[in-house]
Amino acid sequence: NAGVMQNPRHLVRRRGQEARLRCSPMKGHSHVYWYRQLPEEGLKFMVYLQKENIIDESGMPKERFSAEFPKEGPSILRIQQVVRGDSAAYFCASSPAFGGPGYTFGSGTRLTVV
Amino acid sequence: TQLLEQSPQFLSIQEGENLTVYCNSSSVFSSLQWYRQEPGEGPVLLVTVVTGGEVKKLKRLTFQFGDARKDSSLHITAAQPGDTGLYLCAGGAQETSGSRLTFGEGTQLTVNP
Numbered sequence: 001n002a003g004v005m006q007n008p009r010h011l012v013r014r015r016g017q018e019a020r021l022r023c024s025p026m027k028g029h030s031h032v033y034w035y036r037q038l039p040e041e042g043l044k045f046m047v048y049l050q051k052e053n054i055i056d057e058s059g060m061p062k063e064r065f066s067a068e069f070p071k072e073g074p075s076i077l078r079i080q081q082v083v084r085g086d087s088a089a090y091f092c093a094s095s096p097a098f099g100g101p102g103y104t105f106g107s108g109t110r111l112t113v114v
Numbered sequence: 115t116q117l118l119e120q121s122p123q124f125l126s127i128q129e130g131e132n133l134t135v136y137c138n139s140s141s142v143f144s145s146l147q148w149y150r151q152e153p154g155e156g157p158v159l160l161v162t163v164v165t166g167g168e169v170k171k172l173k174r175l176t177f178q179f180g181d182a183r184k185d186s187s188l189h190i191t192a193a194q195p196g197d198t199g200l201y202l203c204a205g206g207a208q209e210t211s212g213s214r215l216t217f218g219e220g221t222q223l224t225v226n227p
Contacts, residue, residue, distance in 0.1 A: 048203035
């Protein structure tokens with residue numbers, strides 16, 4: 001019973017390139033959440049998705065960031081034209097459709113923009 | 115905007131000592147969760163509390179949810195080096211999953227042998 005799988009674990013991009021971060025939720029989980037963590041800080045909510053639907057994107061920057069969770073395949077967090085300030089650890093969490101005691105987090109993707 | 119403040123931010127103690135970490139907010143949360151995070155890994159859920167005044171124990175860890183559901187504490191008895199890590203509290207708008215979490219900034223605990 002695999003947990004939440006994120007890939008890649010580490011991603012290096014030059015300024016102006018695109019970054020694609022992938023998240024496969026736990027088996028049986030249909031809700032996915034993306035969080036960003038800067039060094040020495042807590043996690044900041046970005047977006048909450050269900051299959052083919054964005055439920056809450058109030059934490060997403062207005063430009064350059066987008067997320068999707070297609071009917072088939074993993075959830076994707078996409079960052080276009082990356083800047084140095086995008087360097088952070090990006091975590092994905094998943095939860096069951098209804099109820100459940102909490103959220104299961106993946107190991108994260110560490111994005112470094114050079 | 116809901117905020118969670120954790121204190122202390124850093125805590126360094128000797129093995130065998132007891133400690134308490136606090137998580138406070140001016141907002142009411144339907145649920146309060148505690149996570150532990152180790153370097154290079156994602157947070158791991160320790161406990162979820164949903165009822166005001168609720169106390170939960172997990173071996174040497176005791177979690178309490180305030181009566182007004184605005185604050186919580188984590189108490190560790192006889193700390194061990196394996197307890198070292200970043201402890202995060204997170205508040206949810208629902209008793210169960212299905213909503214965004216608001217995280218505190220974390221308490222970095224170091225337990226020295």
